[in-house]
Amino acid sequence: xxxxxxxxxxxxxxxxxxxxxxxxxxxxxxxxxxxxxxxxxxxxxxxxxxxxx
Amino acid sequence: xxxxxxxxxxxxxxxxxxxxxxxxxxxxxxxxxxxxxxxxxxxxxxxxxxxxxxxxxxxxxxxxxxxxxxxxxxxxxxxxxxxxxxxxxxxxxxxxxxxxxxxxxxxxxxxxxxxxxxxxxxxxxxxxxxxxxxxxxxxxxxxxxxxxxxxxxxxxxxxxxxxxxxxxxxxxxxxxxxxxxxxxxxxxxxxxxxxxxxxxxxxxxxxxxxxxxxxxxxxxxxxxxxxxxxxxxxxxxxxxxxxxxxxxxxxxxxxxxxxxxxxxxxxxxxxxxxxxxxxxxxxxxxxxxxxxxxxxxxxxxxxxxxxxxxxxxxxxxxxxxxxxxxxxxxxxxxxxxxxxxxxxxxxxxxxxxxxxxxxxxxxxxxxxxxxxxxxxxxxxxxxxxxxxxxxxxxxxxxxxxxxxx
Numbered sequence: 091x092x093x094x095x096x097x098x099x100x101x102x103x104x105x106x107x108x109x110x111x112x113x114x115x116x117x118x119x120x121x122x123x124x125x126x127x128x129x130x131x132x133x134x135x136x137x138x139x140x141x142x143x
Numbered sequence: 144x145x146x147x148x149x150x151x152x153x154x155x156x157x158x159x160x161x162x163x164x165x166x167x168x169x170x171x172x173x174x175x176x177x178x179x180x181x182x183x184x185x186x187x188x189x190x191x192x193x194x195x196x197x198x199x200x201x202x203x204x205x206x207x208x209x210x211x212x213x214x215x216x217x218x219x220x221x222x223x224x225x226x227x228x229x230x231x232x233x234x235x236x237x238x239x240x241x242x243x244x245x246x247x248x249x250x251x252x253x254x255x256x257x258x259x260x261x262x263x264x265x266x267x268x269x270x271x272x273x274x275x276x277x278x279x280x281x282x283x284x285x286x287x288x289x290x291x292x293x294x295x296x297x298x299x300x301x302x303x304x305x306x307x308x309x310x311x312x313x314x315x316x317x318x319x320x321x322x323x324x325x326x327x328x329x330x331x332x333x334x335x336x337x338x339x340x341x342x343x344x345x346x347x348x349x350x351x352x353x354x355x356x357x358x359x360x361x362x363x364x365x366x367x368x369x370x371x372x373x374x375x376x377x378x379x380x381x382x383x384x385x386x387x388x389x390x391x392x393x394x395x396x397x398x399x400x401x402x403x404x405x406x407x408x409x410x411x412x413x414x415x416x417x418x419x420x421x422x423x424x425x426x427x428x429x430x431x432x433x434x435x436x437x438x439x440x441x442x443x444x445x446x447x448x449x450x451x452x453x454x455x456x457x458x459x460x461x462x463x464x465x466x467x468x469x470x471x472x473x474x475x476x477x478x479x480x481x482x483x484x485x486x487x488x489x490x491x492x493x494x495x496x497x498x499x500x501x502x503x504x505x506x507x508x509x510x511x512x513x514x515x516x517x518x519x520x521x522x523x524x525x526x527x528x529x530x531x532x533x534x535x536x537x538x539x540x541x542x543x544x545x546x547x548x
Contacts, residue, residue, distance in 0.1 A: 099289075132288070133288045133289070133293040134288050134289050
């Protein structure tokens, strides 16, 4: 599963870790995050993320 | 003391009650040559509302202006659109003095304010698109996350066609005039551009989305009231159009050459490159970093097409003022520039490659190998510099042609 990076604040979503504080379990692919999931650091939506290199 | 501060009426029911910071010249690393204002607004609705406050040591000015209109104790609602301390520095004390029935913030604003001041602050959150009822009037609230903080939000007073836009559409400009039509347009343009270039540029993709969203809502906005600088009441659409254009980050026929120099060599190279650019039809702006502030360089770049950075090598590093600029520009993430580096050195050329590394990290397209010179440029070296300027001009022209197709 691919990591995704926030183009606004550089937060990296790592599917292996998930987003426990945001209620996302480890092992959740970025594509499977809820549509209203937001960057845990800066709060922007999924559309501001792109695959990490 | 407080009798000397007066509010300024903006509409039938809205007053400016902010503060003027005439002599601030360094705003967290942004040079504010013309000072600034911290705008706060009082809405005389059934539920009297204060929109934002001011920087902490301007409390007397804020309270005085409010008191010139009403007893501050009558404030029922405080809206905090943005948690940064130039707008919230007074907030804890205003809450203490006024004891409002509610302090309304975005969800991210609640977190930010509690991280700034006090875990127990009595805050009420409003959802994106939510409405705040003021009795006879109401405010529509819109989150504008990362424009330019996570907590940022704007409020629209439908009955007056008035958008409280927080930092968006603002500028650092101290003046005794409160409205755009009382000030010279070139100065408004210059300072609004500087604000965009230094505060909003890295979030241009979000600016475009928010402008689209506000456009779709179809408001007939008569006034835009930002938290810094004048209130837009005469054709407020013009600043919206400026933002739409700046957010596009389109290259132009202009190159900014930012450099520093120790014994004049890099300076000489900069001037030769500039002449090459002129010969290729490109306007230039040479900025010696010993005298030009990083935030002024960023402003010049907003409507440019190329950035060339000149640095000597000092103790196997790029020159410190150049490092300052490069770190600053890396954060601002300009997307529209061709770029290059050049400079002189004594025995080891280390500065120019360091600049190039940062330019590449910024994903800017690099124009060939910029000229480097040992100690002092000779006529042949200056010819190479001139030719490099010509080459940058050629590539910029090609890019502009592609963009126009």
